[in-house]
Amino acid sequence: MQKDQRPEVWLRGPLSDIPALLQPAAHAILQAEEEITALATEFPNELLWEKPAGVASVGFHLQHLAGVLDRLFTYAREEQLSDNQLNYLRNEGKEPFPGCTLQDLLDYFRSQIRQALNQFRRTDEYTLTQVRYVGRAKIPSTHIGLLFHAAEHTQRHLGQLLVTARILQAGSKNPDF
Template sequence: MANEPWLEADQTEGAQARRADLLKGLRQVQYWIDEALAQVPDETALWWEPAAGVPSIGARLQHILGASRRLAAYALAADPDPESLAAAARSDWTPQMLPKASLAQEVRDFFAELIHRLEALPEEAMDELRPLGRKRLPVRRWTILHHLVEHAAYHSGQLILLVRLYTHHVG
């Protein structure tokens, strides 16, 4: 098993360190997701719901992907449409019953593209105000991206717990 990304030595200082921390956070989330999914044996486990009202591993992964896409759109898109982004949010938790490999690859592809876009973003752009949500509140790009990492990390922890619950449920 490779080291967790947060354990990698820091190579930057000053303003560049802020971006490096953000990128490290995204890589850490991907690491947690990959580690959790490696323990999910099949689609039955992926879509298992431990109790009424408790979304499955797959639905939670869909939400991580959907919410991360929306937050990335607010942070990076030229003119994000809050109405269409809000409409997309309504389907996050509805199980799509995708194969594990497809859903995992979709998440990996999204995070890889996001990391690539952030690496190319000029440093001064990180502090630009961006319109967020239906109220179009002015929020710094950095803050939106930081929340994206926090939100994805929060739900990644839930993935890890659900995998453990499933393992004990069938074990």
């Protein structure tokens, strides 16, 4: 994987039209996009659903990254999940259609990132400490808590995805690995 010579996203300055308090979350999500995009140039599709040592597959992580952004940003808008969102959640980890590629999953993740950035842009900073409810149980959080958790969760799964991909790639090059 070739290293990007630019500084990490958070070191490139503020993102236009994103409220100041949401800059770190937007930076973290965009950093994840860049790192997965770099991986996509060399990761073989035939390994997408492999689970080395029983851990989650690269395909699962990409589906989950997109799904979590969608779900948490829905709660941040004070909405409940739709039947389509619940169905997507139930099917994370399953190949969504025959021949699904890493690029297909990355394209959907990118579409969720664009929606998240647009929601950041429309967010009134004065609402960030307001209560928002999560799930059918209506567990209380805050607006900023949901948006921050979306970014933190994205980074957590990015790390797991990258380690899983590295293990799979090393194993495919060295079957005795």
